[in-house]
Amino acid sequence: MEDILPFLIGGLYAGGIYLILHRSFVKLIIGLIILGYASNLLLFTISRVTRGAPPLIPEEASQLTEPFADPLPQALILTAIVIGFGIQAFAIVLIKVGYQAGDTDDLDDLNTTDRLED
Amino acid sequence: MENELLIVLLIPLFAGILSIFSWKNTRLQKYIFIGGTTALLLAAINLLNSVIAHEVITLQSAGWGAPYGITMVADLLSTIMILLTSITAIAVAVFSLSDVDQSRLNFGFYPLMCFLLFSVCGAFLSGDVFNLYVWFEMMLISSFVLMALGNTKPQLEGAIKYVTLNIVSSAFFLAGTGILYGLTGTLNMADLALRLSAIPDQNLVTLAAIFFFIAFGVKAAIFPLFSWLPASYHTPPVTVSAFFAGILTKVGVYAFIRFFTMIFNHDSVFIDNLLLITAGTTMLVGVLGAAAQMEFRKILSFHIISQIGYMIMGLALNTKLALAGAVFYIMHHIIVKTNLFLVSGVVNRLKGSFQLKKLGGVYSKYPLLGILFVISAFSLAGFPPLSGFWAKFILIKAGLEVQDYLIVTVALVVGFLTLYSMTKIWNEVFWKKMTIEEESEKEISPVGLWSITPMVIPVVFLATITLAIGLFGEPVMKLAMMTAEQLQSPEIYINKVLGLNE
Numbered sequence: 001m002e003d004i005l006p007f008l009i010g011g012l013y014a015g016g017i018y019l020i021l022h023r024s025f026v027k028l029i030i031g032l033i034i035l036g037y038a039s040n041l042l043l044f045t046i047s048r049v050t051r052g053a054p055p056l057i058p059e060e061a062s063q064l065t066e067p068f069a070d071p072l073p074q075a076l077i078l079t080a081i082v083i084g085f086g087i088q089a090f091a092i093v094l095i096k097v098g099y100q101a102g103d104t105d106d107l108d109d110l111n112t113t114d115r116l117e118d
Numbered sequence: 119m120e121n122e123l124l125i126v127l128l129i130p131l132f133a134g135i136l137s138i139f140s141w142k143n144t145r146l147q148k149y150i151f152i153g154g155t156t157a158l159l160l161a162a163i164n165l166l167n168s169v170i171a172h173e174v175i176t177l178q179s180a181g182w183g184a185p186y187g188i189t190m191v192a193d194l195l196s197t198i199m200i201l202l203t204s205i206t207a208i209a210v211a212v213f214s215l216s217d218v219d220q221s222r223l224n225f226g227f228y229p230l231m232c233f234l235l236f237s238v239c240g241a242f243l244s245g246d247v248f249n250l251y252v253w254f255e256m257m258l259i260s261s262f263v264l265m266a267l268g269n270t271k272p273q274l275e276g277a278i279k280y281v282t283l284n285i286v287s288s289a290f291f292l293a294g295t296g297i298l299y300g301l302t303g304t305l306n307m308a309d310l311a312l313r314l315s316a317i318p319d320q321n322l323v324t325l326a327a328i329f330f331f332i333a334f335g336v337k338a339a340i341f342p343l344f345s346w347l348p349a350s351y352h353t354p355p356v357t358v359s360a361f362f363a364g365i366l367t368k369v370g371v372y373a374f375i376r377f378f379t380m381i382f383n384h385d386s387v388f389i390d391n392l393l394l395i396t397a398g399t400t401m402l403v404g405v406l407g408a409a410a411q412m413e414f415r416k417i418l419s420f421h422i423i424s425q426i427g428y429m430i431m432g433l434a435l436n437t438k439l440a441l442a443g444a445v446f447y448i449m450h451h452i453i454v455k456t457n458l459f460l461v462s463g464v465v466n467r468l469k470g471s472f473q474l475k476k477l478g479g480v481y482s483k484y485p486l487l488g489i490l491f492v493i494s495a496f497s498l499a500g501f502p503p504l505s506g507f508w509a510k511f512i513l514i515k516a517g518l519e520v521q522d523y524l525i526v527t528v529a530l531v532v533g534f535l536t537l538y539s540m541t542k543i544w545n546e547v548f549w550k551k552m553t554i555e556e557e558s559e560k561e562i563s564p565v566g567l568w569s570i571t572p573m574v575i576p577v578v579f580l581a582t583i584t585l586a587i588g589l590f591g592e593p594v595m596k597l598a599m600m601t602a603e604q605l606q607s608p609e610i611y612i613n614k615v616l617g618l619n620e
Contacts, residue, residue: 020286025278032285039289043296047303073299076248080292083255087288090259091281094266098274110275113349 005045012038025095025105032091036084040077047073120177122165123192126200126239129158134232147228148215154232155211158239159204162197169197173604174614176245184245184615185306191245193611194601195445199242199372202452205583206364207235209576213460214357216572217467222268222355230267231361234260241369245615247295247305250373254291254337258284261366264358265350276350283346287336294329301326308615311380311608320386327382327389334377338370340430341400344423348407351422352415352472356463359415363422364456368448371429375444378433380608393434398528401427405535414462414472414547417539418455421498424532425451431525432513440516441602446595447513450497450505450587457494457580461487464573465547474546481548487574488548493581495540497588500533505587508595 012034019031050069057064099105133154137147169175169192177190192200210231218227237256244250262284266277299305301322302313314323332343339347347367351359382389404424411417429451432444462472464487469477481488497504500511510533517526587594604610612618 020282028282032282035286035289036292039292039296042293043299046296046300048300070303073296076295076299079248079252083252084288087255087259087262087285090262091285094262094274094277094281097266097269098278101269101271101274110278113272113276113279113353 001051002045002049005041005049009038009041009045012041023107025099025107028107029088029092029095033084033088036080036088040080040084043073043077043080119168119172119175122161122168123175123177123190123243125161126158126165126192127190127236127243129154129161130232130236130239133157134229134236137229137232138226141226141229144220144223144228147223151214151228151231152208152211155204155207155235158235159201159208162201162204165192166197166201169194170600174611176615183617185304185309188249189245189306189308189615190243191307191611191615192243194597194604195372195375196242198445198449198597198601199368200239202368202449203235203238203242203365205580206361206452206456207231209456209460209580210357210361212572212579213360213463213576216570217357217463218355219268225267227264227267230260230264234264234361238365238369242372245307247298247307247310249305251288251291251295254369255288257366257369258288261362265354265362267358268354270353272353276353279346280350283336283343287333287343290329290336291333294326294333297322297326297329306615307376307381308608308612311383311612312616314381323382324386324388327378327386330373330377330382331389331392334370334373335396336370337367338374338426338430339367339423340396340426341403341423344400344404344426347423348411348416348419351419352413356415356459356466360456360459360463363418363459364452367422367426368429368452371426371448374430375433375441375605379436379441379605380611383608390434390436393430394522394525397427397431397434398525399427400424400430401528401532405532405539408539409535409542412474412546414465414474414477414543415459417543418458418462421536421539422455424536425455425498427532428510428513428529431529432516435513435516435520435522435525437516437520438599438602438606439512439519441605442595442598443509443512443516445601446598447509449594449598450509450584453580453583453587454494454497454506457577457584458491458498460573460577460580461491461494464570464577467570467573474543477547478550479548482551487577490577490581491548492544493584495544496537497584499537499540501537503588505584505591508588508591512595512598 016031016035016038019027047070050067053068055064055068055071133150137150140146175192178184179188237253237260241250241253241257244253262281265280266273301317302310304310304313317323335343351363401424404420408417408420411420428447429444432440465480466472471477497506500506514526514529
């Protein structure tokens, strides 16, 4: 599992960045979401993937015995997913309103705030 | 002691909750916000007093001792940042009374401002990397909504850029957090500082540092990650952009100083050089960008970028004097930059434009406003005896001490070019005569300066603080030196947080 996940993460990062570089609003938002997934998965993988060893202390012991799955990164990822979900929901609405206001879904048309005024 | 720290977080939180409960009553929300920011200012002064007395104050949340629980830490740097935030918030609160329109108020402008304040204070006090990430996200979501609130087309366009780049930076932040946890198994900043030095392969630590460099770089708007800032800061109402300009990028700078003086201070020539090069290029690119602009707030936005360069320069030189300079620069910059944005708002209210070409003759009509602008603008450019002069003077002296003449030259040139931009605004907006037909074209009836008192009071207030920092700089400098001393000896912070005694 630990051998496959890095490639998956790399693929997700690459795909996310590839989509962000597109000109379409919708691809931009999907790219951002995938980039978020990639970071979550990185956090998950980098803190050691352990199978079938819940971090429970047996009744007769006083502390955990190795190996055990570290619960902390999973709690962190859960938090990050929830936060990411909220921000993505906002971003989707923003892009929809932006699309309606500008009547375009081409990111290259979003250059009026950068333009030098004449 | 812990209560003084906690109250700083509770005041904006309760103000936010109260103003949500009075959703329909925007007048009451105004009182709550002004009351809340005043209370926050008092709480911040109180916290500063006890931090000066006790060096570092920690709060172990729910009684879980570090490094297992989430620790909130107030040292001098974070307390100074909170004090500056509350001063800015008070000025902005008064300014908002006559700046923000009713439709924005109906959609929760004040609750959002309260939660923004809450999350900014939390970010300054956090002693845990993942906790800092959560505060950053809270800050971002409040600022996203404030940026887009009002739904005008430029605002939405600016907001899309702002949101996109900040989400990317959050992904970097999270990835960096993951790497740190994988390396050390802890996310408490003090614990990290101890454990990272024991990692055999320091290249991995540098890798993690690069992730944080990019994440904070986007938030602080350093070169080449700044492009969201000039694209968005001139679009929302002046109240919002003044607060963003004063505080939000400085949260990034704060995170830079915190991480690169405490956590990543064991290596490395590479990081130091990277910081120094970024500082120089950020200064130059920012000031050159400003030279091309002809819009009041865009010029000021580009100057934020160039000023961030000075702060990073102080961090990169990493001597006691340089760090003190960076802290002094932050104090000076937050006040002055907020004030300049507020002045642009007053001018817009009086003359109906932000375009330099369409403005003119403000000085002859409103000499007081001209003087207030000059105080802030010349302080930004670094004229003695205003606050900006001392800030630049300290940094340049620190640069000369370590004999880094290149960065000193850049800093001096950028100071000169800043003067050019400020003179441009002065000439176009205040000095230039308005032609008669242009005058008559304006539909806006001439109003007296004092008919918009709520907008003028904060400008006078902040200009007075600028003058005070400049004329009575010694106590401020002493405070900055004490902060630098603390930053240079992170053992105090680490021992207090982890409860070690040596």
